[in-house]
Amino acid sequence: MREPSVSGRWQSLTLTVLRDVHFWIPVAVLLGGLAVLRWIS
Amino acid sequence: MDQLIPSQQSPAVNPNRLRQLQALGILCGFGAGAWLGAAEAPTKLVNVGISPVVVSLLMVAGVFLARWSVPALVRGTGQIGWDFRQAPHLVVWGVLAGCLWAVANTLTIFAIRDVGLSIAFPLWNMNSLIGIFWGVTLFNELRNAGARRWLSVLGGALLMFLGACLLAYASAAQTTPEHALRGIVAALAAGVLWGTMYVPYRKAYLTGMNPLSFVAFFTIGELVTMIILAVSYGGGASPLLRELVMAKEVLFWLLLGGFVWVIGDVFQQYAAKYVGISRGIPLSNTNQLWGLAWGILVFGELRGRGLSLYAQVIGGSLLMAAGAGAIAFSSVTGKEHGSWHEAAHREGRRYGVSAEYVQAGLAGEDSNRKIAGANSRSWLDWSIVAIATAVFVGLAAVSRIPDIAVNWAAVALLSAILAAFLIACGAALWKATRFS
Numbered sequence: 453m454r455e456p457s458v459s460g461r462w463q464s465l466t467l468t469v470l471r472d473v474h475f476w477i478p479v480a481v482l483l484g485g486l487a488v489l490r491w492i493s
Numbered sequence: 494m495d496q497l498i499p500s501q502q503s504p505a506v507n508p509n510r511l512r513q514l515q516a517l518g519i520l521c522g523f524g525a526g527a528w529l530g531a532a533e534a535p536t537k538l539v540n541v542g543i544s545p546v547v548v549s550l551l552m553v554a555g556v557f558l559a560r561w562s563v564p565a566l567v568r569g570t571g572q573i574g575w576d577f578r579q580a581p582h583l584v585v586w587g588v589l590a591g592c593l594w595a596v597a598n599t600l601t602i603f604a605i606r607d608v609g610l611s612i613a614f615p616l617w618n619m620n621s622l623i624g625i626f627w628g629v630t631l632f633n634e635l636r637n638a639g640a641r642r643w644l645s646v647l648g649g650a651l652l653m654f655l656g657a658c659l660l661a662y663a664s665a666a667q668t669t670p671e672h673a674l675r676g677i678v679a680a681l682a683a684g685v686l687w688g689t690m691y692v693p694y695r696k697a698y699l700t701g702m703n704p705l706s707f708v709a710f711f712t713i714g715e716l717v718t719m720i721i722l723a724v725s726y727g728g729g730a731s732p733l734l735r736e737l738v739m740a741k742e743v744l745f746w747l748l749l750g751g752f753v754w755v756i757g758d759v760f761q762q763y764a765a766k767y768v769g770i771s772r773g774i775p776l777s778n779t780n781q782l783w784g785l786a787w788g789i790l791v792f793g794e795l796r797g798r799g800l801s802l803y804a805q806v807i808g809g810s811l812l813m814a815a816g817a818g819a820i821a822f823s824s825v826t827g828k829e830h831g832s833w834h835e836a837a838h839r840e841g842r843r844y845g846v847s848a849e850y851v852q853a854g855l856a857g858e859d860s861n862r863k864i865a866g867a868n869s870r871s872w873l874d875w876s877i878v879a880i881a882t883a884v885f886v887g888l889a890a891v892s893r894i895p896d897i898a899v900n901w902a903a904v905a906l907l908s909a910i911l912a913a914f915l916i917a918c919g920a921a922l923w924k925a926t927r928f929s
Contacts, residue, residue: 465582468844474631474692478589481689485596488682492603492675493726 506856511830514857517925518767519821521760522776524918526817528757530783531911534791535750543740545602547733550723551744553595553716555751556758560712562881563755564705565874567928572859576706579850579860583702584710586693591714593693597686599722600679607676614661614781616680621650621775623688628771632695633832635771642823649819650775656812657781663795663805691770694762699837700846701854703929704762708755745892748885760918767857768825769833775820782813783907790903857926 469475506514536548564573577584597617604613625646628634635643697707727733737744757780764773785806788794795802825833834855841851853860922928 462581465844469582469585472843474696475585475589477627477631478593478689478692481686482589482593482596485593485600485682485686488678489596489600489603489722492600492607492672492679 506830508827510856511825511827513925514767515824517857517921518764518769518773519776520921521918522764522768522773522821523779523817524914525757525761525764525773525777526779527783527911527914528753528760529777529780530757530785531787531907532750532754532757533784534787535746535753543736543743544727545606546599546723546726547736547740548747549598549602550719550733551737551740551747552751552754553598553712553719555748556755557712557716557751558748558881558884559752559755560708562878563759564709565870565877568703568705569870569874570877571869571871571874572703573706573709576702580697580700580702580844580846582844583697583700583707586696587707587710588714590690590693591711591716592718593686593690594711595715595718595722597683597690599719599726600683600686604676604680604683607672607679612661613676613680615654615658616677617684617687618657618778618781619654619681620684620687620691621653621778623685624691624774625650625771627689627692628695628769631692631836632699632769633829633836634769635829636832637828638823638826642826642829645819645823646771646775649816649823652816652819653775653778653813654816656809656814656816657778659805659809659812660781660785663802663809688774691765691774694765695770696840698762698766698854699833699851700840700844701837701850701852701860703854703859704759704766705928708759708762741888741891742893743895745885745888746895748888752885756915760914763918763922766854772820772823772825776817779813779817782810785810787907791900791907793898793900853929857929859927859929 532552536552564570601613601617604617625634629636635646694707698704723733724730727736740747757777761773761777764777767773768776789806795806837851837855838848840846841848847860850860
């Protein structure tokens with residue numbers, strides 16, 4: 453079986469990260485933190 | 494993909510090894526508390542009119558230097574490259590964690606300004622409760638642990654929270670909060686951000702990444718976010734540069750604070766790896782106790798105040814110590830570690846990480862060492878160490894010793910305790926895991 457190309461591997465990893473619900477929890481919290489920072493400053 | 498995953502029936506880590514790693518994680522948690530608390534000391538020497546955001550940026554600059562030079566010295570950058578090739582997706586998690594840290598740290602500055610340290614500190618210190626929540630819900634921590642261990646961890650964290658409230662109240666300056674709601678929201682948001690920052694930590698360590706590699710990626714997100722925030726809040730790059738030039742005499746102390754903080758954070762990372770975030774983070778939150786010890790013993794804070802204040806300090810310290818003790822004695826059982834094992838292999842399957850790498854991480858072993866033999870340092874490693882050293886020496890040469898009363902006997906005593914933690918944690922990490 454052929455090895456996936458480097459760009460193919462990165463594309464697959466990016467998709468896996470984006471489909472991982474664990475990724476979106478810190479992202480949502482980060483956006484919330486930035487919104488609070490904007491509000492208080 | 495299935496061939497990457499070892500049988501779930503095979504024992505994850507043998508019981509003796511598990512006990513050794515547990516003890517190591519708990520020792521690192523206490524070491525982290527002492528070093529993170531001491532990181533506040535150099536910043537107390539800075540008493541010039543530079544903005545809090547710039548103070549934070551300069552500490553992060555010291556952190557950046559330390560986060561690359563310490564791993565280069567201890568393991569070599571070749572090991573970072575090896576970790577990157579094994580689990581490249583963790584770079585994203587490291588950078589994300591760094592962004593969370595920088596925003597949280599900036600929020601704490603505004604929280605202190607608006608409601609004072611006494612209210613803000615316990616509010617953001619609830620990050621350990623958030624960490625426990627994520628540890629349990631996302632990573633199977635405390636699963637199959639039994640009622641007694643649940644009680645120890647949750648009860649210990651609550652005791653520490655109460656102790657933190659009492660200590661913060663005792664150490665409060667006489668401030669008049671002008672924007673109470675704004676400050677409380679900022680402190681709570683900082684606690685949620687810091688508590689959630691442990692999601693990427695745990696993700697990385699369950700997958701087998703070495704803490705010294707993770708922090709190298711973490712610091713990129715930290716420094717970039719902090720520069721963006723400092724430029725935004727400072728009114729552009731030129732005013733920021735002017736402020737940095739104006740503060741050149743104190744740059745060394747701020748960078749030193751960042752360096753000391755990194756040593757504590759490295760121990761915190763190892764604690765998160767070997768005892769999980771639900772136990773490691775509350776233990777490293779004893780930093781408040783050490784910060785107060787430096788303030789009272791070295792800088793004479795609270796001098797001449799009433800007996801009731803000292804009673805509050807002693808009471809708060811005892812509560813925190815009791816909470817930390819309860820958590821330290823709630824060791825991970827074989828069954829609970831089996832649940833960690835399941836979570837680790839779930840991560841391995843999702844991202845196609847080799848089972849050998851994941852298993853080596855869980856057992857505190859270095860999968861690269863098995864393959865490539867002993868670590869070696871390259872010219873790049875020595876260059877990084879030389880540049881970091883040159884920056885610190887150069888800034889020390891132009892720095893000014895602040896005109897502030899310091900109790901040098903207390904400095905010597907607390908520094909000796911720090912050295913003892915450094916030697917004990919460093920030797921234990923080397924002996925048990927070779928810094929894996």
